[in-house]
Ligand SMILES: CSC[C@H]1O[C@H](OP(=O)(O)O)[C@H](O)[C@@H]1O
């Protein structure tokens with residue numbers, strides 16, 4: 001079986017990693033359906049990594065349609081221990097301007113229609129999620145951004161990502177509300193991924209690429225897809241440089257992560273009482289504990 005220790009999920013505008021070498025397309029099935037697309041396993045900085053286009057290579061899946069569980073399960077099947085998400089976001093703060101990069105450390109859940117757990121059907125687990133991204137992985141990611149000194153890009157270490165349902169962008173009232181909560185950026189995808197990655201004991205961190213000022217800013221037009229994609233194309237080269245540098249640093253010095261043992265004290269159901277079907281479905285996540 002193909003293996004990769006580092007996974008990358010590319011969001012809007014980042015459908016391919018140009019610098020991957022010795023590439024294999026891996027079509028995986030999971031007990032939670034099929035992932036958004038084939039996983040592209042290739043070599044970056046001498047390390048095997050797995051890349052997945054979150055919305056599919058042709059961007060055919062809406063945020064509410066994303067097979068989050070299949071995507072994370074597929075990464076787990078490949079042996080991924082560190083998962084980097086690259087995502088387009090709107091800015092809720094003046095100082096985070098389009099083309100800036102944010103490495104958030106918090107999320108607020110405004111989704112309505114997502115399945116954000118692998119558990120249920122006879123087995124109950126409650127993961128610790130106070131720190132929803134792995135601080136050590138986020139640190140490596142932010143240090144990689146800082147080391148590149150990208151022109152016109154300011155790095156923001158930390159910040160709160162509001163995850164909304166979409167697909168419509170926010171109303172002005174919502175955008176002002178999120179600002180009043182102190183949130184930094186807004187997107188539609190990263191929170192279910194962060195939860196599922198934690199349940200799968202994969203360290204997760206987000207490289208958020210600011211594309212717009214959402215709709216709250218009096219001096220900027222309300223967000224449009226054209227605006228998002230235009231800026232993300234400008235960002236895509238930078239994002240790939242950051243990911244490459246992050247992979248180099250991770251391969252040289254893989255950080256410890258509490259995420260790697262997230263299920264140790266999370267499962268409430270007595271494992272000998274778990275129905276066989278649930279055991280089978282969750283086998284990959286539970287095998288350490290069975
Ligand atoms: C195309 S704008 C809205 C879209 O972009 C972001 O996607 P991703 O997080 O995958 O980069 C946002 O979350 C929305 O899904």
Ligand SMILES: Nc1ncnc2[nH]cnc12
Pocket residue numbers: 088089090091164169170186187188211212213214215223228
């Ligand atoms: N303003 C915005 N709201 C939600 N998701 C986004 N993705 C990029 N910009 C966004």
